Amino acid sequence: MEPADDVAIRVRDLRFRYPGATRDALAGLSLDVCRGEFLGITGPSGAGKSTLCLCLKGLVPAGEFSGSVSVAGQTVAPGSAYVESSALVFQNPETQIIGLTVAEDLAFGPENLRRDPAWIRAAIPVYLDQVRLAGYQDVDTYRLSGGQKQRLAIADALILEPEILILDEPTSELDPIGKDQFFEVLERLRRERSITVIMVEHAAEQLAAMADRVIVMQHGLVVDQGPPDQLYRNPVLFHHPEAERAPQISEVLFELLQAGLLPASQFTAQEEAGIQRLRALLENSVQSVAQRV
Ligand SMILES: Nc1ncnc2c1ncn2[C@@H]1O[C@H](COP(=O)(O)OP(=O)(O)OP(=O)(O)O)[C@@H](O)[C@H]1O
Ligand SMILES: [Mg+2]
Incomplete structure (x- = not known):
């Protein structure tokens, strides 16, 4: 390629x-x-x-x-x-929702792409289920809460099966x-x-x-x-009071790095891996204290 x-x-x-x-x-x-x-x-x-x-x-x-x-x-x-x-989920879901009912709103995108009506009818419950809106087909969109509107906007994008x-x-x-549920759906989509x-x-x-x-x-x-x-x-962009938020585990590991207590190769922003490295560090130091006593 x-x-x-x-x-x-x-x-x-x-x-x-x-x-x-x-x-x-x-x-x-x-x-x-x-x-x-x-x-x-x-x-x-x-x-x-x-x-x-x-x-x-x-x-x-x-x-x-x-x-x-x-x-x-x-x-x-x-x-x-x-x-x-490409499909875009807008920051403000109100901008995106146009259908009177949830089903109409979901159908709008694929209808524009001239997808088969039978495919659209079958896909609507599948994508509603993915964003935890199962059974909402006939609900008026103006009745949805902010969170429900956001989930509908996400389903609007997913049903287009975008590249x-x-x-x-x-x-x-x-x-x-x-x-959490949204990120799970996203992970699954990426796997599939x-x-x-x-x-x-x-x-x-x-x-x-x-x-x-x-x-x-x-x-x-x-x-x-x-x-x-x-x-x-990056110490300029993260890890100081005015900085963008970094993952919590990376904040802890960054402090240890700065104090010379963690080798640079051991730094990570991943929660699981970071916890394991912290644990290994503590176990090593407990062992070395025990050996000295
Ligand atoms: N419709 C608009 N008319 C005029 N200026 C705008 C408009 N939309 C955004 N801006 C300005 O353009 C710049 C970039 O805005 P944008 O919304 O792209 O930023 P952002 O990174 O998405 O911010 P946020 O995190 O608040 O969503 C800002 O200075 C903003 O005030
Ligand atoms: Mg923005």
């Missing part, structure tokens, strides 16, 4: 400014995402994360745009068609159980189908557990990126 075939998304020097704004929302950003990759995006409010997600779906907002964006081989520019092979799934803070309205996932998320533990690579955005640019075990060692 040609290396170019492995690239699902290619962004080069992307600049975007909203009308009347005094600074760029995206300030010359470049990014490649491989097919099948799980890319996490984090960064402070206003960094341009949602604007980037809109561009990746081909929904370039009105404003000044320059640079190049290619998604699944399709070129994105202002006024271009939206990208059919590329873009999730903009998909769990911001969900309770802790809802969050090799979809490319781009997820804007502040839940550092989940990003560390699921993402192949995490990028940090600030002021419309990528300021650092890497596999979670490498990225969460």
Whole structure:
């Protein structure tokens, strides 16, 4: 396979400014995402994360745009068609829900893609079940709670069976159980189908557990990126009071690293692996104390 075939998304020097704004929302950003990759995006409010997600779906907002964006081989520019092979779950689910009832809302996307009506009828309960909304087909969408709307928005994306799934803070309205269930659904999807996932998320533990690579955005640019075990060692972006949140286990291991009590090779952002390394460290020190007594 040609290396170019492995690239699902290619962004080069992307600049975007909203009308009347005094600074760029995206300030010359470049990014490649491989097919099948799980890319996490984090960064402070206003960094341009949602604007980037809109561009990746081909929904370039009105404003000044320059640079190049290619998604699944399709070129994105202002006024271009939206990208059919990607699905976007918006940060605010209200923006996305258009159907009067849950079933109508779910059917809307696949109907637009001219999927077989019988397939759509059969798929609706399957995808509702995946987001814990089984039996909600006939419920009016305006009656749903914030969390239920968010889960419906996720089902709206999943039912399109996209090649590329873009999730903009998909769990911001969900309770802790809802969050866990959503991440389980996502893990399962990734195991069953090799979809490319781009997820804007502040839940550092989940990003560390699921993402192949995490990028940090600030002021419309990528300021650092890497596999979670490498990225969460960055002392400028993490591990101080004004910093982005890092996984809790990485905070503890980072302190030990700074104190010279942990070899650099033992640092991790993964909860399970980190706990095991902490345990090994404690066992070793208990043993060496015991030997000295
Ligand atoms: N429709 C709009 N019109 C004008 N300016 C906008 C609009 N949407 C976003 N902006 C501005 O563009 C910049 C990037 O916003 P964006 O929503 O992409 O950031 P974000 O990283 O998603 O932030 P958050 O974490 O709060 O969701 C911000 O300065 C924001 O105020
Ligand atoms: Mg946003």
